[in-house]
Amino acid sequence: MKITEVRLTPILIADAPVLNVGGVHQPYSPRLVVEVETEDGTCGVGETYGDTVYLGLAERIAGEVVGRELTATNLLLSTAASARTGQHADALSELNSMGLRGSASQDKLRRSVTSAFEVACLDALGRATGLPVHALLGGKVRDRVDYSAYLFYKWAEHPGADDPQDDWGEVLDPAGVVELARRFTERYGFRSIKLKGGVLPPEEEAAAIAALHEAFPGVPLRLDPNGAWSVDTAVRVAEQTADVLEYLEDPTLGTPGMAEVRRRTGVTLATNMCVTAFAEIPEAFATDAVQVVLSDHHYWGGLAATRELAAVCRTWDVAVSMHSNTHLGISLAAMTHVAATIPELQYACDTHRPWQTEDVITEPHRFVDGALPVDDRPGLGVELDRDALARLHERWRTSDVRDRDDVAAMRRAEPGWEPRGFPKW
Amino acid sequence: MKITEVRLTPILIADAPVLNVGGVHQPYSPRLVVEVETEDGTCGVGETYGDTVYLGLAERIAGEVVGRELTATNLLLSTAASARTGQHADALSELNSMGLRGSASQDKLRRSVTSAFEVACLDALGRATGLPVHALLGGKVRDRVDYSAYLFYKWAEHPGADDPQDDWGEVLDPAGVVELARRFTERYGFRSIKLKGGVLPPEEEAAAIAALHEAFPGVPLRLDPNGAWSVDTAVRVAEQTADVLEYLEDPTLGTPGMAEVRRRTGVTLATNMCVTAFAEIPEAFATDAVQVVLSDHHYWGGLAATRELAAVCRTWDVAVSMHSNTHLGISLAAMTHVAATIPELQYACDTHRPWQTEDVITEPHRFVDGALPVDDRPGLGVELDRDALARLHERWRTSDVRDRDDVAAMRRAEPGWEPRGFPKW
Numbered sequence: 001m002k003i004t005e006v007r008l009t010p011i012l013i014a015d016a017p018v019l020n021v022g023g024v025h026q027p028y029s030p031r032l033v034v035e036v037e038t039e040d041g042t043c044g045v046g047e048t049y050g051d052t053v054y055l056g057l058a059e060r061i062a063g064e065v066v067g068r069e070l071t072a073t074n075l076l077l078s079t080a081a082s083a084r085t086g087q088h089a090d091a092l093s094e095l096n097s098m099g100l101r102g103s104a105s106q107d108k109l110r111r112s113v114t115s116a117f118e119v120a121c122l123d124a125l126g127r128a129t130g131l132p133v134h135a136l137l138g139g140k141v142r143d144r145v146d147y148s149a150y151l152f153y154k155w156a157e158h159p160g161a162d163d164p165q166d167d168w169g170e171v172l173d174p175a176g177v178v179e180l181a182r183r184f185t186e187r188y189g190f191r192s193i194k195l196k197g198g199v200l201p202p203e204e205e206a207a208a209i210a211a212l213h214e215a216f217p218g219v220p221l222r223l224d225p226n227g228a229w230s231v232d233t234a235v236r237v238a239e240q241t242a243d244v245l246e247y248l249e250d251p252t253l254g255t256p257g258m259a260e261v262r263r264r265t266g267v268t269l270a271t272n273m274c275v276t277a278f279a280e281i282p283e284a285f286a287t288d289a290v291q292v293v294l295s296d297h298h299y300w301g302g303l304a305a306t307r308e309l310a311a312v313c314r315t316w317d318v319a320v321s322m323h324s325n326t327h328l329g330i331s332l333a334a335m336t337h338v339a340a341t342i343p344e345l346q347y348a349c350d351t352h353r354p355w356q357t358e359d360v361i362t363e364p365h366r367f368v369d370g371a372l373p374v375d376d377r378p379g380l381g382v383e384l385d386r387d388a389l390a391r392l393h394e395r396w397r398t399s400d401v402r403d404r405d406d407v408a409a410m411r412r413a414e415p416g417w418e419p420r421g422f423p424k425w
Numbered sequence: 426m427k428i429t430e431v432r433l434t435p436i437l438i439a440d441a442p443v444l445n446v447g448g449v450h451q452p453y454s455p456r457l458v459v460e461v462e463t464e465d466g467t468c469g470v471g472e473t474y475g476d477t478v479y480l481g482l483a484e485r486i487a488g489e490v491v492g493r494e495l496t497a498t499n500l501l502l503s504t505a506a507s508a509r510t511g512q513h514a515d516a517l518s519e520l521n522s523m524g525l526r527g528s529a530s531q532d533k534l535r536r537s538v539t540s541a542f543e544v545a546c547l548d549a550l551g552r553a554t555g556l557p558v559h560a561l562l563g564g565k566v567r568d569r570v571d572y573s574a575y576l577f578y579k580w581a582e583h584p585g586a587d588d589p590q591d592d593w594g595e596v597l598d599p600a601g602v603v604e605l606a607r608r609f610t611e612r613y614g615f616r617s618i619k620l621k622g623g624v625l626p627p628e629e630e631a632a633a634i635a636a637l638h639e640a641f642p643g644v645p646l647r648l649d650p651n652g653a654w655s656v657d658t659a660v661r662v663a664e665q666t667a668d669v670l671e672y673l674e675d676p677t678l679g680t681p682g683m684a685e686v687r688r689r690t691g692v693t694l695a696t697n698m699c700v701t702a703f704a705e706i707p708e709a710f711a712t713d714a715v716q717v718v719l720s721d722h723h724y725w726g727g728l729a730a731t732r733e734l735a736a737v738c739r740t741w742d743v744a745v746s747m748h749s750n751t752h753l754g755i756s757l758a759a760m761t762h763v764a765a766t767i768p769e770l771q772y773a774c775d776t777h778r779p780w781q782t783e784d785v786i787t788e789p790h791r792f793v794d795g796a797l798p799v800d801d802r803p804g805l806g807v808e809l810d811r812d813a814l815a816r817l818h819e820r821w822r823t824s825d826v827r828d829r830d831d832v833a834a835m836r837r838a839e840p841g842w843e844p845r846g847f848p849k850w
Contacts, residue, residue, distance in 0.1 A: 071560035074766050078566075129554045135496035136561075138729055141503075278740045286711060304563055307729075308736035315703045315737055341499050 001042070001070045001128060003121075006062035007035040010050045011392035012399055013358050014164035015326055018152035021198030021226040022100055022419055023406030027163040029326045030396065030404060032058060033360060033389060034116040036124055038070050044124025045384055046116035047330035047360075048298050050396075051403040057083060057113045065117060070125055073118045077301065080110035100226055101299060101325065102276030111277075111301030118302035119334045119380070126379030133337040133380050137303055140340035144371040146348035148222070149190035150324065150355070151180050153199040159413040166357065173204070174211035181212055184354065185219075188367035192220040192246065192348040198228035202237045202425050213244040220348075224249035227273050230423040231257045231264075238265040246347065247292050250274065253422050259287035270294055270347075272323035278309070285316045292347060294323035298331070303338040310342045322349035326404075329353070329361040332372070333380040336365075340374040360389045426467070426495045426553060428546075431487035432460040435475045436817035437824055438783050439589035440751055443577035446623030446651040447525055447844055448831030452588040454751045455821065455829060457483060458785060458814060459541040461549055463495050469549025470809055471541035472755035472785075473723050475821075476828040482508060482538045490542060495550055498543045502726065505535035525651055525831075526724060526750065527701030536702075536726030543727035544759045544805070551804035558762040558805050562728055565765035569796040571773035573647070574615035575749065575780070576605050578624040584838040591782065598629070599636035606637055609779065610644075613792035617645040617671065617773040623653035627662045627850050638669040645773075649674035652698050655848040656682045656689075663692040671772065672717050675699065678847050684712035695719055695772075697748035703737070710741045717772060719748035723756070728763040735767045747774035751829075754778070754786040757797070758805040761790075765799040785814045 012028035030050030037043050048054060060083035061076070068075070102108075122133045134140040156170035157163065171180050181193050193212055197205040202225070209223050223241060227250045234251035238261060241248065249270040251261055258274050261267070270292035275284045276299060284290050293313055297306045313320040320342065322335055332353050339349055353365065361382040365372055375381030410417045437453035455475030462468050473479060485508035486501070493500070527533070547558045559565040581595035582588065596605050606618050618637055622630040627650070634648050648666060652675045659676035663686060666673065674695040676686055683699050686692070695717035700709045701724060709715050718738050722731045738745040745767065747760055757778050764774055778790065786807040790797055800806030835842045 069560065069564060071556060072564035074563035074566050074768065078768065129556075131496060131554075135494065138499035139494060139497035141499050278736075281740050282710075285707075304732075305736075308733060311703075311730075311733035312737050312740055315706050343499065343503065 001038050001040065003036050003065055003068050003070055004039050005037040006066060007037070008055065008058050008062055009033040009035070009389055009393050010055050010396045011360070011389065012396045012401055013326070013328065013356060013392060016166040016168060016355050017155040017158045018196070018355065019154055019199045020100060020152070020196055020406065021228045021424065023410035024155065024413070025326070025406060026401065026404060026409040027158045027160060028395065028399065028401050030402060031328060032116065033330065034058065034120045036065070036070070036117065036120040038124055038128065040128070042124045042128045044120040044122065044127065044379060045330055045382070046119035046123065046334070047328055048116035049112055053109065054113050057109060058116070061113060061117060070121050070128070073121050073302070073304065076114035076117055077110060080114050100273070101296065101323070102273045102280070105277060107279070108277050108299050111305065112299045115298050115300070115302040115305070118304065119330070122303060123379040130378050132376050132378060133303070133334070134340045134374060137307060137338060137341045140374045141343045142340055142374065144373050145336045145339040146192070146371045147190065147351045147367060148192040148194050148348040149181060149184035149188070150350055150352060151177055151184065151193060151195045153196070164357070172200070174208040177208040178211050178215045181216065185216070188354060188370060190348070190367070190370035192222070194222040194224060194350060197223050198225035198424065202229060202233055206237050206240050209241050209244060220246035222247055222249055222270070226250055227253035227422060228424040230425065231260050233423065233425050234261045235264045238267040242267050249294070255280070255284045255287060255289045258284070259289035262288055262291070268292065270321070272296060278312070281312060285318060290318065292319040292321055294321050294350065296323040296325065297334060297338055298325070303334060306338045307341065310344065314344055319344070319346055321345065321347035324350040324352045326352050326356065328356060329359045329364050329382055330380065332365050333375065333382045336372045336374060337380065358388065358392065360385055360392065426463050426465065428461050428490050428493050428495055429464050430462040431491060432462070433480065433483050433487055434458040434460070434814055434818050435480050435821050436785070436814065437821045437826055438751070438753065438781060438817060441591040441593060441780050442580040442583045443621070443780065444579055444624045445525060445577070445621055445831065446653045446849065448835035449580065449838070450751070450831060451826065451829060451834040452583045452585065453820065453824065453826050455827065456753060457541065458755065459483065459545045461490070461495070461542065461545040463549055463553065465553070467549045467553045469545040469547065469552065469804060470755055470807070471544035471548065471759070472753055473541035474537055478534065479538050482534060483541070486538060486542060495546050495553070498546050498727070498729065501539035501542050502535060505539050525698070526721065526748070527698045527705070530702060532704070533702050533724050536730065537724045540723050540725070540727040540730070543729065544722070544755070547728060548804040555803050557801050557803060558728070558759070559765045559799060562732060562763060562766045565799045566768050567765055567799065569798050570761045570764040571617070571796045572615065572776045572792060573617040573619050573773040574606060574609035574613070575775055575777055576602055576609065576618060576620045578621070589782070597625070599633040602633040603636050603640045606641065610641070613779060613795060615773070615792070615795035617647070617795070619647040619649060619775060622648050623650035623849065627654060627658055631662050631665050634666050634669060645671035647672055647674055647695070651675055652678035652847060653849040655850065656685050658848065658850050659686045660689045663690040667692050674719070680705070680709045680712060680714045683709070684714035687713055687716070693717065695746070697721060703734070706737060710743060715743065717744040717746055719746050719775065721748040721750065722759060722763055723750070728759060731763045732766065735769065739769055744769070744771055746770065746772035749775040749777045751777050751781065753781060754784045754789050754807055755805065757790050758800065758807045761797045761799060762805065783813065783817065785810055785817065
């Protein structure tokens, strides 16, 4: 079953003005939809980052995989490595704006792109064989995958008159955080709650966690300041919140700092910043710097690679769960399939999905009791909404937004704004 | 695609009187052939150890998997763990006679058995979908898999008048080893050579390695005394052979001893004794005790688990290759499929296959230039020879041999023989 065509469709999707350590989300965020088609007309779909550097590499890979077996996913990474680097080598520094998911590397760039091809190939293979993607990964070990409410501090609206609107309102204090959590849990039934921090002074964020604990007693809570704190600050907040957090995510930057926070507090630390690639694992595990690795099938390299990461974590008795960035239903389906196959998954996975009002699939996912059922239909179980895809691509085509840039977005509201150096506190 | 039937066929296969640290191979060695059949009549086949304890667990698992999806291989290990333990828990100590592949554990027992079910399921799934097994594992990254000549010291014949014969002759000195190597390389084209040691005093085995080096200059050589040596002996022999061995395999028992040999010599050490399960990896890698893990899909838990092991090794920059025990063509096919999918495989894999004169497949493999082509036919690409299977099962049925016991086999020739304690030298 050979691949006869690859279609790459860059799109812009509406995003809410949610805040993080690096600024604010832009009104529109680039994503890339990858479709593979085989000689018998079977199609499969994948999704990844849509920024210039990813799109450029995807175009080079697309040319290489046409004519290959659909099943030849083990070759994707070496194909990406040998693709003419052209502009993307020079452009790698641009990736530093993606620091929220750790340090940039060619390996991570390649994996971020090949993952969308791998997911598309698995989707097509599933459709061709009548098997759900999870079955192609050894089969589900659970029938539903739990997700977590993902709270952000946010503005009421973007600064531009024509920017997309949302109905979540402003969230800038503990009461707002609790109100947001209530809407998330009531709408979707989430049974654990994460707050994206690194935005306000740590005491204010700790106060928000305390307020969440009071409002939702017994509900597992997480706080993720994206490495914004010094080790001493991290230790202080870790001790303040130790009784109510199920884990503290990336309180400080870097493996040595994380290891020191762990050593001084004994608090469970999760990460999607200090361990974001296989090469970063040995030091982190040797120093007990992280107890939960938050995988992301995009930059870890796909669903098989996510299972490899899970095996590595299992071997060292480190937990694995799932990180999320702005994404659509294609990736949510992929996340759910692979999560369903990992026996030791013990924490609800992160997802940004509730923040995205748009999608490119005909039946957007609906969370029930904070979970998604594992889909047993062939492939990912999703169908592309081609009208929506065309509309979002047209937005991309007629826009000058090509990259996600949280700093630039912040400067639209506050000209001259500069992100504070790390540690912010 | 549900499993409707599982057939377990224990067999005895003829084996040559080859020597190792624990005694001598018996005239007949037990193996177990596992067949799964689906509702549409598709069959798949797997192979594993056939000793009593394995067979008992396989029978319990067989009852559990009927009615399940063929693709549900991720559930096999937990199924094995929850199978009523019955006699096999008590019988675990019997596994200590299997010490040549490391310490015994329930986990290793379960994996040894479930691997045959997983391979059978992958074979059936491949047949049902028209895909070779390697394609179900992400696809081959090479078209041929290199194997190594596997030399043994041996007797000319077994002690019993009715025991099976072989034409390899006696091998008990360097000249015999060289002659054996010549026949192996001429018949099969092997381009690397392993000598199973731990049989004669280390100086004699080092002399055999020197003779091999002289007779086959430039050919990669390996020596495997199965942990027979003290650390000091291992250091001495490692230094003597450092210039001619590509790796020294299990010169001494235990991770601390291996780490000391490595520290004192810098020699590349391979193992299938101190790292034989995921739980043994962290200590071994942290102490640099092994530089090459010799996987064995049987006791590591199957083909997906072998790929997981490869991912762990890749992450720590440890090499991975493949161990072998007495096996037939089903397992050789499985080994070749999974080896074909692992990019970083750099050493030729071990195989006992040339020592087995019998097989249960219609077209036994033929090594060409020391390698096997990667099979692109559906499934494993092998067909059961049902006449041969029935014949070897009848041998099992009418024999009282139920377990491999190299010590008992030695005592047939030398009554009262006792294996020397470790270290032997």
